[in-house]
Amino acid sequence: xxxxxxxxxxxxxxxxxxxxxxxxxxxxxxxxxxxxxxxxxxxxxxxxxxxxxxxxxxxxxxxxxxxxxxxxxxxxxxxxxxxxxxxxxxxxxxxxxxxxxxxxxxxxxxxxxxxxxxxxxxxxxxxxxxxxxxxxxxxxxxxxxxxxxxxxxxxxxxxxxxxxxxxxxxxxxxxxxxxxxxxxxxxxxxxxxxxxxxxxxxxxxxxxxxxxxxxxxxxxxxxxxxxxxxxxxxxxxxxxxxxxxxxxxxxxxxxxxxxxxxxxxxxxxxxxxxxxxxxxxxxxxxxxxxxxxxxxxxxxxxxxxxxxxxxxxxxxxxxxxxxxxxxxxxxxxxxxxxxxxxxxxxxxxxxxxxxxxxxxxxxxxxxxxxxxxxxxxxxxxxxxxxxxxxxxxxxxxxxxxxxxxxxxxxxxxxxxxxxxxxxxxxxxxxxxxxxxxxxxxxxxxxxxxxxxxxxxxxxxxxxxxxxxxxxxxxxxxxxxxxxxxxxxxxxxxxxxxxxxxxxxxxxxxxxxxxxxxxxxxxxxxxxxxxxxxxxxxxxxxxxxxxxxxxxxxxxxxxxxxxxxxxxxxxxxxxxxxxxxxxxxxxxxxxxxxxxxxxxxxxxxxxxxxxxxxxxxxxxxxxxxxxxxxxxxxxxxxxxxxxxxxxxxxxxxxxxxxxxxxxxxxxxxxxxxxxxxx
Amino acid sequence: xxxxxxxxxxxxxxxxxxxxxxxxxxxxxxxxxxxxxxxxxxxxxxxxxxxxxxxxxxxxxxxxxxxxxxxxxxxxxxxxxxxxxxxxxxxxxxxxxxxxxxxxxxxxxxxxxxxxxxxxxxxxxxxxxxxxxxxxxxxxxxxxxxxxxxxxxxxxxxxxxxxxxxxxxxxxxxxxxxxxxxxxxxxxxxxxxxxxxxxxxxxxxxxxxxxxxxxxxxxxxxxxxxxxxxxxxxxxxxxxxxxxxxxxxxxxxxxxxxxxxxxxxxxxxxxxxxxxxxxxxxxxxxxxxxxxxxxxxxxxxxxxxxxxxxxxxxxx
Numbered sequence: 001x002x003x004x005x006x007x008x009x010x011x012x013x014x015x016x017x018x019x020x021x022x023x024x025x026x027x028x029x030x031x032x033x034x035x036x037x038x039x040x041x042x043x044x045x046x047x048x049x050x051x052x053x054x055x056x057x058x059x060x061x062x063x064x065x066x067x068x069x070x071x072x073x074x075x076x077x078x079x080x081x082x083x084x085x086x087x088x089x090x091x092x093x094x095x096x097x098x099x100x101x102x103x104x105x106x107x108x109x110x111x112x113x114x115x116x117x118x119x120x121x122x123x124x125x126x127x128x129x130x131x132x133x134x135x136x137x138x139x140x141x142x143x144x145x146x147x148x149x150x151x152x153x154x155x156x157x158x159x160x161x162x163x164x165x166x167x168x169x170x171x172x173x174x175x176x177x178x179x180x181x182x183x184x185x186x187x188x189x190x191x192x193x194x195x196x197x198x199x200x201x202x203x204x205x206x207x208x209x210x211x212x213x214x215x216x217x218x219x220x221x222x223x224x225x226x227x228x229x230x231x232x233x234x235x236x237x238x239x240x241x242x243x244x245x246x247x248x249x250x251x252x253x254x255x256x257x258x259x260x261x262x263x264x265x266x267x268x269x270x271x272x273x274x275x276x277x278x279x280x281x282x283x284x285x286x287x288x289x290x291x292x293x294x295x296x297x298x299x300x301x302x303x304x305x306x307x308x309x310x311x312x313x314x315x316x317x318x319x320x321x322x323x324x325x326x327x328x329x330x331x332x333x334x335x336x337x338x339x340x341x342x343x344x345x346x347x348x349x350x351x352x353x354x355x356x357x358x359x360x361x362x363x364x365x366x367x368x369x370x371x372x373x374x375x376x377x378x379x380x381x382x383x384x385x386x387x388x389x390x391x392x393x394x395x396x397x398x399x400x401x402x403x404x405x406x407x408x409x410x411x412x413x414x415x416x417x418x419x420x421x422x423x424x425x426x427x428x429x430x431x432x433x434x435x436x437x438x439x440x441x442x443x444x445x446x447x448x449x450x451x452x453x454x455x456x457x458x459x460x461x462x463x464x465x466x467x468x469x470x471x472x473x474x475x476x477x478x479x480x481x482x483x484x485x486x487x488x489x490x491x492x493x494x495x496x497x498x499x500x501x502x503x504x505x506x507x508x509x510x511x512x513x514x515x516x517x518x519x520x521x522x523x524x525x526x527x528x529x530x531x532x533x534x535x536x537x538x539x540x541x542x543x544x545x546x547x548x549x550x551x552x553x554x555x556x557x558x559x560x561x562x563x564x565x566x567x568x569x570x571x572x573x574x575x576x577x578x579x580x581x582x583x584x585x586x587x588x589x590x591x592x593x594x595x596x597x598x599x600x601x602x603x604x605x606x607x608x609x610x611x612x613x614x615x616x617x618x619x620x621x622x623x624x625x626x627x628x629x630x631x632x633x634x635x636x637x638x639x640x641x642x643x644x645x646x647x648x649x650x651x652x653x654x655x656x657x658x659x660x661x662x663x664x665x666x667x668x669x670x671x672x673x674x675x676x677x
Numbered sequence: 678x679x680x681x682x683x684x685x686x687x688x689x690x691x692x693x694x695x696x697x698x699x700x701x702x703x704x705x706x707x708x709x710x711x712x713x714x715x716x717x718x719x720x721x722x723x724x725x726x727x728x729x730x731x732x733x734x735x736x737x738x739x740x741x742x743x744x745x746x747x748x749x750x751x752x753x754x755x756x757x758x759x760x761x762x763x764x765x766x767x768x769x770x771x772x773x774x775x776x777x778x779x780x781x782x783x784x785x786x787x788x789x790x791x792x793x794x795x796x797x798x799x800x801x802x803x804x805x806x807x808x809x810x811x812x813x814x815x816x817x818x819x820x821x822x823x824x825x826x827x828x829x830x831x832x833x834x835x836x837x838x839x840x841x842x843x844x845x846x847x848x849x850x851x852x853x854x855x856x857x858x859x860x861x862x863x864x865x866x867x868x869x870x871x872x873x874x875x876x877x878x879x880x881x882x883x884x885x886x887x888x889x890x891x892x893x894x895x896x897x898x899x900x901x902x903x904x905x906x907x908x909x910x911x912x913x914x915x916x917x918x919x920x921x922x923x924x925x926x927x928x929x930x931x932x933x934x935x936x937x938x939x940x941x942x943x944x945x946x947x948x949x950x951x952x953x954x955x956x957x958x959x960x961x962x963x964x965x966x967x968x969x970x971x972x973x974x975x976x977x978x979x980x981x982x983x984x985x986x987x988x989x990x991x992x993x
Contacts, residue, residue, distance in 0.1 A: 120712050124719050127742055128722070130738065131726070131735050131738050135730060142734075143734055146734075157840050157841065158840060160841055161840070177748050177749060177752065178745060181744035181747070182741070182744070184748075185740040185744040188740040189740050192736065192740065195731075199729050536737070538733070539733050540733075573747065576748060577751050580752065581755050581758055591697070591761075595697070608695060609853065613766060
């Protein structure tokens with residue numbers, strides 16, 4: 001009979017049920033769609049499309065109440081999906097294959113999702129896919145979007161718990177939950193101990209190379225300048241060195257083949273001979289991953305910072321190199337002398353002959369340039385005079401600074417010096433070093449970055465691709481390697497104010513910066529990004545240690561962290577718990593009086609049953625206690641009026657009086673008078 | 678969904694209570710549901726991923742999801758805490774039917790309580806919402822196999838709202854019960870002959886009396902009686918009226934005059950006869966060993982007879 005009854009109920013609720021199912025479907029599809037949408041750009045098209053088809057079938061099934069896809073077909077579809085992912089990625093685990101498979105299965109699962117438990121399970125997969133998105137990128141925008149998707153997921157989870165969840169209340173509750181959870185999440189994020197490396201080795205994704213490459217061919221640097229991507233950010237402690245000293249040193253280029261500058265073969269190991277001058281300055285540098293092995297360096301470091309998992313070496317040319325390519329954003333703090341003396345000799349001895357030869361080597365060709373340099377040699381009193389002559393040439397003759405120079409012929413230096421006379425740092429540095437070598441002055445090209453834009457909001461320098469630069473170093477007896485920047489002779493503004501100021505009007509790298517009034521906005525945005533990189537994305541073992549030790553030395557040790565984590569989490573839970581848990585509220589006064597009355601009667605042997613209605617109890621009590629018959633009925637009437645009827649304050653007072661007026665009990669009644677329904 | 682009784686600490690056995698029960702936090706248990714355990718595994722997987730890939734935002738979102746679950750736990754507890762429970766009288770049923778126990782839940786706080794349900798080893802009720810300052814009746818349908826005064830024993834009020842990751846519950850043992858009448862015999866034998874009296878018209882055509890009886894017996898009854906009605910192949914008001922206006926006949930339904938010989942069989946038969954006689958508007962009495970109800974008519978008499986049959990041989 002009970003079974004019959006259930007069937008009847010199902011029939012009765014038939015029409016309403018389809019509507020509920022449709023609603024539940026949207027509570028499920030919405031969040032899943034939001035989570036999967038950013039994955040779609042990397043997922044193969046067939047997975048995205050099949051997911052959409054599955055979603056459509058799911059909606060159809062909810063509308064019609066019948067499943068359009070049979071069990072056998074479903075199994076086939078799942079198998080086909082697994083095979084497809086295997087074919088495409090060669091694996092079904094890991095960040096790409098695994099995510100693709102999960103995305104596909106989350107679609108297939110839509111075909112047989114019925115009941116709250118299934119939906120909840122699917123939303124769990126959604127949580128996983130949401131987090132997996134951060135393997136691809138962690139920008140502020142991604143984080144904001146994913147926060148929205150997480151809100152939808154939580155709302156979806158809440159919706160599984162109710163038959164017909166209202167939109168607004170559900171989202172409001174989800175938002176409240178997330179807001180209440182945020183402090184706890186932040187606390188754990190700050191205090192959860194970070195590990196130095198991965199638990200097991202993982203293949204690193206390969207990205208395109210960018211930045212300085214250790215070779216300088218015509219066009220290399222202009223490409224970098226025009227790409228205008230962020231290279232690194234640098235923050236100085238204390239006074240900021242002037243632009244003329246802000247040379248961020250990169251690869252040093254020794255060898256010239258008439259077209260390309262490079263260093264090949266690499267210099268043999270030799271001891272760096274350098275002495276710092278003046279007071280060292282301190283700065284920190286956050287380098288964007290560039291897949292290269294060079295670390296930009298300003299000045300001569302007093303001590304090399306240690307990079308975890310990546311041994312570094314300071315070469316004889318004051319080149320700072322890493323063992324492994326830089327694949328993750330890197331931050332280091334360094335103390336360095338902005339001014340220094342760099343030599344290639346042992347003690348006071350002469351420069352190492354092999355190096356001197358290499359610093360004078362030139363390929364054949366460019367006869368006009370060679371002739372001019374030889375003429376200088378004949379008249380000049382010393383090497384310094386030759387350097388001055390060359391710089392004077394650039395300064396006094398009609399040389400122009402431009403990022404769009406004409407093409408140069410086979411004898412590039414001759415063409416540049418005597419015909420086109422248009423170019424930018426790489427042309428000037430290259431021609432200058434050529435002239436020096438031809439005149440017998442040892443010289444080399446240094447590539448790197450120069451300048452950078454100060455962000456006054458955060459007091460740090462933003463160094464971008466357009467700050468890429470090339471300059472020269474010449475060997476002067478008694479002074480060692482001396483930096484000479486021929487570009488500064490042509491376009492002093494390039495060094496003082498950056499490439500933009502040096503360029504002729506109409507020629508601007510990075511169009512986004514062309515609009516002047518947008519500049520503060522850009523700088524503000526860069527500051528936010530910098531802080532984001534520093535504090536959120538770059539929050540690793542080292543940074544955590546630094547930060548916590550800075551807060552209090554106690555937290556530098558893991559015991560301190562564990563205590564702080566435990567106590568902080570407890571405190572936060574208590575705060576939220578106290579805020580949301582109901583305090584014991586005052587009970588309805590009529591009910592309280594009623595309880596007193598029931599207690600009074602219970603003492604007289606008439607206990608009210610849990611399921612006994614007030615009238616029944618009164619009848620029974622009046623039967624058992626005939627002498628109180630009138631009082632009992634009056635009290636019951638007053639109580640009912642107060643509790644359920646229109647009874648006001650007067651009735652309540654009367655009720656109170658009546659209960660207080662019950663005559664005191666005379667001895668114990670016979671317990672057999674206790675009745676039960 | 679199979680229903681299982683919810684556990685309690687063995688050294689804090691819930692005592693039988695009467696009167697309103699206040700659900701303080703000390704009475705509440707809370708543990709993760711199966712979905713909650715799965716979710717914690719998911720979080721563990723995410724954490725391992727975060728450590729392995731060293732991705733800060735994976736750390737953060739993992740912790741955020743975990744914190745959301747923890748806050749959800751507090752909300753689940755809040756959903757149940759501070760309610761006032763009071764058992765309601767349960768309508769008697771026949772053996773084989775389902776008794777619907779009703780629990781009145783009052784919410785004196787200013788917060789809405791959502792998805793509250795009752796659960797018992799033998800069944801569970803639908804979840805209901807409870808408005809702020811309002812009251813709601815939670816139902817717990819429990820199948821009743823035997824006649825007599827039946828107490829449901831321990832049951833739990835529970836909620837998994839909002840996330841379904843935690844279940845909060847309280848085990849109660851209320852002082853309530855249901856009177857289960859014996860199951861009426863399935864086949865309709867004619868009523869025994871009336872005792873004496875001039876109008877010797879025995880209730881004849883048993884088919885017809887059955888039709889009428891059903892209608893008169895339970896006006897406006899809940900749908901769970903539909904099945905019983907259906908077994909009698911539908912009832913009509915016409916017959917009822919006819920007999921109601923007719924002359925009442927005097928009739929003794931006696932323990933010793935049933936064709937059955939076993940006690941429960943006799944009780945079933947007598948129950949059927951009592952229902953039929955009432956349906957025909959007869960004036961009937963009931964004779965049980967040690968108890969005799971004089972012939973009467975009417976609803977109250979019917980209830981007294983059925984109660985006597987239900988409680989036959991029981992202490993109370």
